[in-house]
Amino acid sequence: MNKRTREIYEEIFRNNPKRDYLILGSSDSLCSIAPSKVNPKLNIFNLSIDGTSPSYNEELYNKYLLNKVLADNLIYGISPASFIHRERKIAIDERFVGYRGNYLKNTIGFISRLRILNVRSILEKVIASSKRINSQNISGPDFSKYDNGYLPCSTKGDFLYKLNNDIPEINHDEKESLRRLLIKVKSNGYKTIILSLPTPYNYYKKEDLDHFHNDLMSLANDVGAILVRGDNIHKKFLQDKENFSDNVHQTEKGSFSFSKILNKLLKENSVN
Numbered sequence: 001m002n003k004r005t006r007e008i009y010e011e012i013f014r015n016n017p018k019r020d021y022l023i024l025g026s027s028d029s030l031c032s033i034a035p036s037k038v039n040p041k042l043n044i045f046n047l048s049i050d051g052t053s054p055s056y057n058e059e060l061y062n063k064y065l066l067n068k069v070l071a072d073n074l075i076y077g078i079s080p081a082s083f084i085h086r087e088r089k090i091a092i093d094e095r096f097v098g099y100r101g102n103y104l105k106n107t108i109g110f111i112s113r114l115r116i117l118n119v120r121s122i123l124e125k126v127i128a129s130s131k132r133i134n135s136q137n138i139s140g141p142d143f144s145k146y147d148n149g150y151l152p153c154s155t156k157g158d159f160l161y162k163l164n165n166d167i168p169e170i171n172h173d174e175k176e177s178l179r180r181l182l183i184k185v186k187s188n189g190y191k192t193i194i195l196s197l198p199t200p201y202n203y204y205k206k207e208d209l210d211h212f213h214n215d216l217m218s219l220a221n222d223v224g225a226i227l228v229r230g231d232n233i234h235k236k237f238l239q240d241k242e243n244f245s246d247n248v249h250q251t252e253k254g255s256f257s258f259s260k261i262l263n264k265l266l267k268e269n270s271v272n
Contacts, residue, residue, distance in 0.1 A: 004151055011045055011149065012064050019043040022071035022190075023149070024061075026052045028248040029077025031153035032197050032230075037259035039272070045070075046149035048077060053086045053171075054178035060090060061181055066188070073271055074190040075228075076182065079197045079248040080204060080212055083170040083178075145252070152252035157242035159200060165247070167208040170215070182223040192225040193271055198258060199231060201238035203247050228269050233261055 020042040023033055027050035035044035049056070057076075145152055186192045196216055199209075213229070220227040237243060243254030250258060266272035 004146070004149070007146075007149065008047060008049060011047060012068075012070075017043070018069065019045055019071040021045070021073045021075055022047055023075045023077060024048060024057050025075075025077030026050060026082060027153065028079040028081060028197055029075075029195070030150065031245075031249045031251075032077060032255050032258055033075075033262065034150045034152075034255050034259045035148040037147075037256050038266075039263045042272070043071075044148055046147075048149070051086065051088055053084065053088075054082065054174045054181060056086065056088060056090065058177045058181040061184065063090065066184065069189045072191060073193060074185050075193045075195050076178070077195050077197050078216060079199060080167040080209070081248045083174045084168055085171040085174055150255070152255065153249055154245035154251050155253075157240075157244060157251040157253065159241050159244040159246055161200060161203055161247065163202045164205045165203055167204050167212055170212075175219070179219060179223060182219075182225055186224050191271060192223065193228055193266075193269075194220050194225050195228045195262070196231040197248065198233060198238055198250075199247055200241070200244045201235060226269055226271055228262075228265050228271070230258070230262060230265060233258075233265075237261070 021035075021038075021044040023029060023035075023044070023046045025048040027048070030046060030048035030050055033044075033046050033048075035042075035046055038044055049060070052060075182192050182194070194216055196213060204212075209231070213227075213231070217227050219225075237254075237257060240254075243250055243257065245251050263272065
């Protein structure tokens with residue numbers, strides 16, 4: 001288990017004072033939002049988990065967060081890649097197997113859900129997970145820049161790309177998972193924010209982006225959330241190739257700049 005994974009689960013179960021903002025999403029929001037750069041006076045935690053989809057985060061919320069209110073506001077970070085269906089589920093995510101509760105029971109459950117793998121592969125995953133969980137030597141990236149759940153994903157920018165790409169097809173089931181999740185979040189007492197994340201200038205077709213954000217606005221209206229257009233920021237940021245490592249992930253430089261912009265956007269939308 002790497003250090004950030006442990007921090008995620010400690011955040012869920014530790015008895016901290018209620019935060020101002022909790023952030024959910026995948027690696028696109030993990031790489032974009034550095035809490036102390038948003039506003040050092042606010043208590044923010046970036047709970048985004050890389051490689052996840054809305055259905056994964058719905059499962060996470062139902063399993064661990066449903067009866068808890070860890071913050072006044074919940075931000076769900078969205079990019080055009082957010083609605084791609086991914087097979088990863090908490091129950092078969094080796095990063096978390098056995099971490100909380102009965103280790104033997106959780107491990108047996110983990111094995112039973114991996115029928116598609118051969119026996120050797122299963123054993124290798126379980127043994128490796130066991131060693132990570134029980135070892136005092138927690139692995140992971142350099143934590144010198146750790147910031148309330150945030151770790152910089154990349155220091156290298158200069159992302160080169162062809163213009164006017166198609167947006168990935170939205171998976172209907174993933175969109176419905178996000179809808180259900182946001183409804184539960186709001187009914188649980190959070191002020192709910194959908195944050196559309198920036199992408200490199202003209203990477204996606206303008207008409208596709210417009211349609212995508214119209215869909216996000218409809219979703220926000222349906223669930224009673226606020227849509228914050230983090231994608232609709234000044235062209236200078238979007239054109240700077242040093243701000244992006246690919247089409248949806250920001251560099252350390254980009255995330256620091258965007259996080260400061262986000263503080264202003266939250267104020268403008270009366271959620272700060």
